[in-house]
Amino acid sequence: MGFGLALDSGSLEWAAAGAAALGYALLWPSLRRLPRPVAALRAAAAALLVLVLLKPVVHTLEQRSVKPRIAVLVDQGPGMQAVDDTGISRLSRAARWLVSHRAALESRAEVNLFAASGGARRLSWEDLAGLRPSPGVLEPAAVFSDVVNSGLPVSRVWLFSDGAFAPGAALSGGGSTHGAFKDGGPRAAAGGAALDSLSAPLDAFGVGPQRELPSVAVTEADSPDFVFLHSRFAVSAAVEVSGVAGRELRLRLLQDERTLSEKTFRVERPFEVFRATFPVSADGLGRQSFRFAASLADRKAEKSLKASRAFRIEVIRQKYRIMYLAGRPSMEYSHLRAQLKGDPNHELVSFVILRNPEDFSPVPDNELSLIPFPATEIFVDTLPQFDLFILENFAFHQFQLPAAYLENLKRFVSRGGALLVIGGSQAFTKGGYRGSPLEEVFPVALVPQSDDFIPGLFKPAVAAPKHPFLQMADTPEVSLGLWNSLPALDGYTRFSEVRPGATVLLAHPAEKTASGAPLPVVAVREFGRGKVMLVGTDSTWRWKLGGGLDWKLSSFYGKFWSRAVQYLTGSLELPKVKFSPLPDRMPAREPAVLALHVFDEHFRPVSGAELDLRVVWTVPGGAQRSPAVFESEPGVFQVELSRLAEGTHRVRAIARYRGQPWGEDSAEFRWEGGRGDLTLNRRGLKDLASRRGGKYSDLHQVDLNAALAALPPSRREQGVGSRRNLWSWPGWLWLIAGLLLWEWLLRRRRGWL
Amino acid sequence: MRKLFLAAALAALPAVASAQYGDLFVWGQVRYTGAWDPYPGVHAEVLKFLNEVTSVLEAPERRAVTLQSPELFSIPFLVLTGKQAPPTLSEEEAGRLRDYLTSGGFLWISDASGVAGSPFDAWVRKTLRGVLPDTDLRPLGSDHVLFRTFFLIRRIGGRAMVSGSLEGVDWGGKTVVVYSRNDLLGAWAKDPLGGYLYECVPGGEAQRMDARKLTLNILMYALTGSYKADAVHQPFILEKLRSGLP
Numbered sequence: 001m002g003f004g005l006a007l008d009s010g011s012l013e014w015a016a017a018g019a020a021a022l023g024y025a026l027l028w029p030s031l032r033r034l035p036r037p038v039a040a041l042r043a044a045a046a047a048l049l050v051l052v053l054l055k056p057v058v059h060t061l062e063q064r065s066v067k068p069r070i071a072v073l074v075d076q077g078p079g080m081q082a083v084d085d086t087g088i089s090r091l092s093r094a095a096r097w098l099v100s101h102r103a104a105l106e107s108r109a110e111v112n113l114f115a116a117s118g119g120a121r122r123l124s125w126e127d128l129a130g131l132r133p134s135p136g137v138l139e140p141a142a143v144f145s146d147v148v149n150s151g152l153p154v155s156r157v158w159l160f161s162d163g164a165f166a167p168g169a170a171l172s173g174g175g176s177t178h179g180a181f182k183d184g185g186p187r188a189a190a191g192g193a194a195l196d197s198l199s200a201p202l203d204a205f206g207v208g209p210q211r212e213l214p215s216v217a218v219t220e221a222d223s224p225d226f227v228f229l230h231s232r233f234a235v236s237a238a239v240e241v242s243g244v245a246g247r248e249l250r251l252r253l254l255q256d257e258r259t260l261s262e263k264t265f266r267v268e269r270p271f272e273v274f275r276a277t278f279p280v281s282a283d284g285l286g287r288q289s290f291r292f293a294a295s296l297a298d299r300k301a302e303k304s305l306k307a308s309r310a311f312r313i314e315v316i317r318q319k320y321r322i323m324y325l326a327g328r329p330s331m332e333y334s335h336l337r338a339q340l341k342g343d344p345n346h347e348l349v350s351f352v353i354l355r356n357p358e359d360f361s362p363v364p365d366n367e368l369s370l371i372p373f374p375a376t377e378i379f380v381d382t383l384p385q386f387d388l389f390i391l392e393n394f395a396f397h398q399f400q401l402p403a404a405y406l407e408n409l410k411r412f413v414s415r416g417g418a419l420l421v422i423g424g425s426q427a428f429t430k431g432g433y434r435g436s437p438l439e440e441v442f443p444v445a446l447v448p449q450s451d452d453f454i455p456g457l458f459k460p461a462v463a464a465p466k467h468p469f470l471q472m473a474d475t476p477e478v479s480l481g482l483w484n485s486l487p488a489l490d491g492y493t494r495f496s497e498v499r500p501g502a503t504v505l506l507a508h509p510a511e512k513t514a515s516g517a518p519l520p521v522v523a524v525r526e527f528g529r530g531k532v533m534l535v536g537t538d539s540t541w542r543w544k545l546g547g548g549l550d551w552k553l554s555s556f557y558g559k560f561w562s563r564a565v566q567y568l569t570g571s572l573e574l575p576k577v578k579f580s581p582l583p584d585r586m587p588a589r590e591p592a593v594l595a596l597h598v599f600d601e602h603f604r605p606v607s608g609a610e611l612d613l614r615v616v617w618t619v620p621g622g623a624q625r626s627p628a629v630f631e632s633e634p635g636v637f638q639v640e641l642s643r644l645a646e647g648t649h650r651v652r653a654i655a656r657y658r659g660q661p662w663g664e665d666s667a668e669f670r671w672e673g674g675r676g677d678l679t680l681n682r683r684g685l686k687d688l689a690s691r692r693g694g695k696y697s698d699l700h701q702v703d704l705n706a707a708l709a710a711l712p713p714s715r716r717e718q719g720v721g722s723r724r725n726l727w728s729w730p731g732w733l734w735l736i737a738g739l740l741l742w743e744w745l746l747r748r749r750r751g752w753l
Numbered sequence: 754m755r756k757l758f759l760a761a762a763l764a765a766l767p768a769v770a771s772a773q774y775g776d777l778f779v780w781g782q783v784r785y786t787g788a789w790d791p792y793p794g795v796h797a798e799v800l801k802f803l804n805e806v807t808s809v810l811e812a813p814e815r816r817a818v819t820l821q822s823p824e825l826f827s828i829p830f831l832v833l834t835g836k837q838a839p840p841t842l843s844e845e846e847a848g849r850l851r852d853y854l855t856s857g858g859f860l861w862i863s864d865a866s867g868v869a870g871s872p873f874d875a876w877v878r879k880t881l882r883g884v885l886p887d888t889d890l891r892p893l894g895s896d897h898v899l900f901r902t903f904f905l906i907r908r909i910g911g912r913a914m915v916s917g918s919l920e921g922v923d924w925g926g927k928t929v930v931v932y933s934r935n936d937l938l939g940a941w942a943k944d945p946l947g948g949y950l951y952e953c954v955p956g957g958e959a960q961r962m963d964a965r966k967l968t969l970n971i972l973m974y975a976l977t978g979s980y981k982a983d984a985v986h987q988p989f990i991l992e993k994l995r996s997g998l999p
């Protein structure tokens with residue numbers, strides 16, 4: 001044992017003592033003239049006063065042993081209620097294990113217990129026995145942050161968990177937890193930062209099935225949402241297998257139940273995760289359905305040891321290549337060409353016949369900017385490179401072109417190309433199309449008379465108000481109002497009849513076909529794999545010019561033709577609102593998170609500021625709720641579902657973009673709660689432990705002595721045993737008063753007054 | 754001839770109202786208080802030439818409209834010409850002209866005075882500043898597509914050589930106003946016997962031919978836009994330009 005002396009003074013005391021010393025120093029010139037005994041007594045009193053003001057204390061010093069402190073985090077998430085093969089819940093198993101080893105633990109360390117879910121909450125040993133699972137899944141970021149903020153200088157962190165972290169909370173680059181959600185994002189970043197702020201190593205103890213039941217699960221399916229036509233892209237899957245060591249795993253990629261590719265893996269360990277990437281070519285437009293199917297390769301494989309995961313990819317065109325051939329310069333050509341050219345998603349090649357063979361030339365040919373009409377290049381050589389072919393008022397017969405060219409154009413459509421035929425006096429019968437191969441492609445049959453084009457003002461009537469192509473506004477009523485307020489068109493074409501399967505979108509308000517049906521002004525049909533649109537007039541420029549009179553119509557013309565291209569090339573029907581693929585059965589953790597992607601007309605992510613999103617969640621039993629939705633990144637909206645009941649859940653999202661109906665998508669999944677269907681997420685826990693320099697162990701295989709041995713040893717340190725405040729002794733005041741009294745008496749006696 | 758017949762036949766249809774032209778090109782002209790039509794028969798000469806030389810089908814008669822006319826927004830090509838300054842546009846007229854130009858209309862302004870710094874020229878500059886204040890009237894460079902929409906043009910003609918270039922106002926990537934100061938239309942004007950009314954000075958008949966070609970190019974620009982600026986035409990045009998134009 002030793003002793004120590006210290007001053008317990010604060011800033012106030014130091015200031016007072018300093019002031020006393022300073023005063024004494026200032027008075028020193030007068031004091032030094034005093035007789036020496038008087039001066040000595042006064043100095044002694046002052047020194048004593050300063051000493052007391054500094055609050056001296058005396059303490060004893062003792063040697064003692066200090067144990068390392070460990071923070072024990074017990075996962076309280078919903079997955080911890082799983083019973084597994086042990087007969088008791090995972091949470092109870094963790095608690096019992098801790099209680100049964102309490103004595104050993106406390107003999108070696110100072111134990112601080114925490115319940116961990118959406119945060120970390122201090123527990124006593126008594127609380128631990130009564131701990132119940134919470135609906136909130138373990139969020140590492142919040143838990144580690146709470147531990148750090150508790151102020152306890154821990155030497156090591158022990159985490160008892162099944163590894164069912166919050167979605168998006170994977171902390172290393174290893175992938176998702178339980179495979180249902182892609183990792184990354186703000187939660188993962190926050191979790192990683194919180195983990196890094198833990199100065200102590202972390203050991204993870206996996207609480208799950210003691211016996212590895214044979215299982216196969218496709219835990220991840222990673223694919224792009226949209227790809228461009230004819231591009232090559234990659235899709236990847238992660239398959240977790242357990243309890244099938246020595247067997248072969250077969251992983252297939254299927255498209256519409258047709259196997260595209262497959263890989264086999266030899267399973268070496270009781271638990272393994274296999275990842276595979278498959279290259280895929282986007283050969284077809286529109287929604288393509290794929291599926292990963294995992295199974296054991298041998299014939300003896302149990303039927304239950306199969307798993308699959310479906311996903312969809314939208315195949316779109318990167319740019320629409322458009323060939324625009326016009327029979328002569330016109331306002332329709334001028335405006336439509338400018339409209340198509342102004343869209344960055346269009347790659348337009350256009351030709352307009354500036355001069356007919358019979359026209360007079362007042363100057364030599366080299367003073368004309370004309371080029372030879374590249375008919376063969378247009379109709380034969382380059383035709384397959386285009387997505388859309390526009391024929392505007394083009395008199396085919398005038399150039400004595402072979403009929404094979406039109407046959408080729410027909411073949412182009414039947415193989416998936418799009419054709420837009422725009423009217424005018426030479427666009428149909430007079431242009432030589434009646435009886436040609438191309439007439440079969442048209443949505444109408446042509447009249448035999450060559451004067452099939454009739455000048456005259458008319459306002460077309462909407463013949464198919466529910467057709468998506470005609471939806472030009474927020475509601476069908478507003479859309480119809482816009483159609484009815486458009487300026488009149490000038491000139492229409494007479495047709496014999498509408499072909500079966502064709503849809504008349506706009507019709508002449510009074511004129512009929514030869515068969516008595518309303519005369520089509522705009523009609524569409526599908527021919528083979530392609531689409532055809534017919535516009536029986538070349539005066540839609542009047543809609544553009546009319547926009548100057550009515551602001552409501554100012555964008556109508558551009559929108560009409562933009563939608564026409566989208567309709568013809570198939571992108572109008574492509575969903576622009578879609579949920580990311582979900583597993584058939586969702587992991588038992590809350591909140592369940594669904595990712596919704598919303599794209600604009602060019603398939604770029606849509607900002608939430610311009611989006612009105614309504615999400616309806618239908619729970620088992622039919623009741624409807626409105627779940628929480630937030631934008632996690634541009635164009636990606638997370639739908640969080642909490643307090644889930646067992647059964648089938650349906651979520652429907654309806655989006656309006658810039659005030660217009662934009663699309664909707666639905667997702668369905670089965671929720672089975674914490675009934676033990678969750679595997680133990682060893683990978684996630686291992687990642688977590690290894691990142692903080694700790695180790696992972698299954699709880700039922702924990703070597704307690706080894707775990708305790710990893711703790712730093714208890715250390716001997718000299719600590720304060722007892723302390724006595726010298727300054728609080730009242731005798732100091734008496735002593736100072738005595739000195740001053742003595743000084744006074746001395747002066748009286750010696751006559752030094 | 755066949756096209757002329759067709760146009761005449763269509764125009765003669767009794768059901769055809771004033772604004773009905775089917776798919777024919779219509780010469781629109783701005784009518785204002787004052788001498789709005791210094792060369793009354795010129796449009797027919799221009800349209801005849803257009804018909805003979807190009808594949809364009811045109812309506813034979815012109816449409817003369819005021820800026821306040823309801824028909825303004827159904828005539829996408831307008832000519833505004835005069836020798837004297839037209840009356841100052843009212844606020845409503847200026848607004849309608851702005852709406853017309855920004856919604857796809859095209860205006861060709863032709864100074865018929867034949868002198869530099871004419872009152873008409875001053876009116877044009879002041880008026881355009883008010884109609885489209887965010888844009889400027891600028892000279893069209895020799896590489897402007899208007900100079901190759903049909904004829905390859907190196908010189909601009911006219912009845913009187915006031916300026917060596919055209920000017921224009923761009924809107925939305927397109928030149929929506931073209932302004933010529935050399936009295937292009939005056940170079941077309943003929944007397945009842947078919948002779949030209951005015952000499953073209955100082956270049957004579959070659960200058961007249963340049964004026965005719967430029968006039969037609971302006972019309973073709975309104976009908977085809979930047980078509981001749983497409984890459985597919987460039988090798989041919991450059992080759993022709995290299996081959997030695999007059």
